[in-house]
Amino acid sequence: MIIRVEHLSKVYRMGKVEVPALRDVNLEIEEGEFLAIMGPSGSGKSTLLNIIGCLDKPTGGRVFIDGANTASLSENELAEVRRDKVGFVFQQFNLIHSLNALENVSLPMFFAGVKRSERLKRAEELLAKVGLRERMHHKPMEMSGGQQQRVAIARALANDPKIIIGDEPTGNVDTEAGNVIMGILGDLNREGKTIIVVTHDPGIAAHAKRVIRMRDGRLFGEE
C-alpha cells in the first residue's frame, strides 16, 4: 500500500466562519493503481489531492505516503516528499514562463541537487518520452496547451516519483490533446506508476481502473 488516508478532515477558516472541506475521509491506494476521483466542484476532491500531494496540511487525521506519516514531517521533509515521491500535474500547467521546456523539466532535479549535465540529459529523455524532443528549447508561451501539459508531465517525472497526481490535467486542453495526455498517463501506469487524477469528466475517468466519487467532503461511492 503506497497511500493510506485515515479519518482525514480539513476545515477552512474564512474569518469567523468555518467551512469544512473534508469530513472523515478514509482511503487506501495500492502501488500501481490508476485512480480517478470524481465529484462536483466544491466536493473537496482538490483539497484531498493537495493533502495527499503534501501541498496542504490536514486539520485532523493522518496520511501515510510510502509508509511515512506526513503529519510528523517538517516543512523541509514535506518539500522532499513533493520533490522525490510525488509528481504534480496541474490544470493550469504551472510551468515557469522565463524557462524553456528543457529547463522547466530539469527544475525539480535542480532542487534535488542533480548535476547540470545529468539533469539536462534526463530532461531531454523525458521530453522525448512525451513526444516533445524537437520543442525542448521553446518557452511555454510558444507552445499549445496540450504541449505545455506534456512538458508538465515530463517535469512531474523528473525525479522518478512513484506517484503522479493530476488535478484536472485535461481541464484546459481540447479533447484530442486530452486523449494524448490520458494516453501518456495510462502508459506511465503500465510502467508501474501510481496515478491519481481528479476530474469531473466521465470520459477521462474511463481511463482509470478505479473511480471514487466525492460530495460535500465525503467519499460516497466506488466503482
Next chain:
Amino acid sequence: MIDIMLMAYRDLSERKARTILTLLGIAVGIAAIVSLVSVGYGMQEAITGELTAFADLITVMPGKFAGMSYVELGSFTDRDIRDIRRIGGVKEVTAMMHGAAEVEYRDERKPVFVFGGDTDALSSFYVEPVGLAEGRWLRENDYKVCVIGNRVATEFFDEPIHVNDKLRINGEKFIVAGVFNKASTLYATDVDPHIFITLRAARDVLGNEKAKYKYITVRVYNINEVEEIAERIEDRINDNHGLDEFATAMTMGSMLERINSVFSILRGVLVGIAAIALVVASIGIMNTMLMAVMERTHEIGVMKAIGAKNRDVLSLFLVESCIVSLMGGLAGCIVGVILARVVSLIVSSVLEIEFVPDVKAGVLLAGVGVAMCVGMLSGFYPARKASKMSPVEAVRYG
C-alpha cells in the same frame, strides 16, 4: 551555485528596466561615497603635503590668535632676534618687517604693502612656489632694489611696471629688479599685492627708529624638537617684553593637526550625505525585490510544489539582490572614480590648488562591501517572505 546565479540573472534580465533602475540607485550612493571621500583625501594630502615641506619651520608673531582673528600686540626687537639665535637647536633666524608705504610711479601715488626681509628666506617662501615672470630676485647686498607682486605690476597703476622701471617708496627711489608670476590661490594674498625689498632697505624706508620686526621665522636642525623650541621662543620673548602672552610661535605640526581635524569632520559630513543616498537606494532594492516576490507569487508556489525547499527560494532571491547590489557597487566605484577626477579638475582650476583625488583601495572595497550589505539586508525581508509562502495558496493564483 552557478545554476542559481544563472537563474537569478535570467530573472533579472527579464525585468531589465527595473533592474537597471535599482542598480542605478545603489551605484549613485556608492559613487557619492567613493568620489566624495577620494576628493577629500586628495585635498587633504595636497595641503598637508605642502605644509610638511615646512616641518622644520617656526613662525613667530608679536600677537595672539583669538578664534579666527589675530591681534597684534607690538613688534619684535633686535634683542629678541639675538635671544632666539642663542636657543639650542635653532639653525637660522630671519626677521621680517612689513608696513604700508606710499608708492609713486609716473606721478601716480598708491598705498602698497611693503615686505622687508632676509632674501634667502623670502626666496624659499615665495620665489620657489610662485616664480618670477621677469627679472631676478633680490640679493643680500641690494639696497634700493625691489621685486613686485603681479598685481602691483599690472593692476595698481595706470601703466604697467616692468623690470628696470623706477618707482618711489615713501619718497626713496627704487629700481624694479623683478616681477612675480601671478600666484595660485594659496599664495595670492601673500605675493600679488606686495612689494619686496631687503631688510636693510626696509629699516630705512619703513622708517621707524628702533627697527621693529613684525614677523620672525626660525628653522631648526631637528624636526622632532620643533615643538619644544617653539615653546622656549615664546617664553624668552614674553620675558623680554614683560608680558605673559606677547608672542605666538606656530609650528606646522600644530597647523597640520588643525587642518587634519577639519578634514576628518568634512569627511564625516560627506560620508553622512552619501549614507543618506544609500538608505534611499536600499529602500529601492527592497521595493524591487518585494515587487518581484509579489509578481512571482505563483512561480514561487510552483517551485515549492515541485520540491523547492524554503532555503532554495530564499537563496534564489538573495542571490538576485546580491547580483544587483554587486553590479551597482562596482558601477558605483567606477563612476565614483571618474566623478572624483572631474570634481578634482574643477576644484583645482577654481581654487588654483593642484591636487589629484586619492582613491584608496580600502574605500573601493568598502564601497562594494557596503553595497553588498545593503543589498543583502534589503533583499532579505522580501526573500524570506517569498520562502515562507504556502505552495497551495501560491499555486491557486495561477
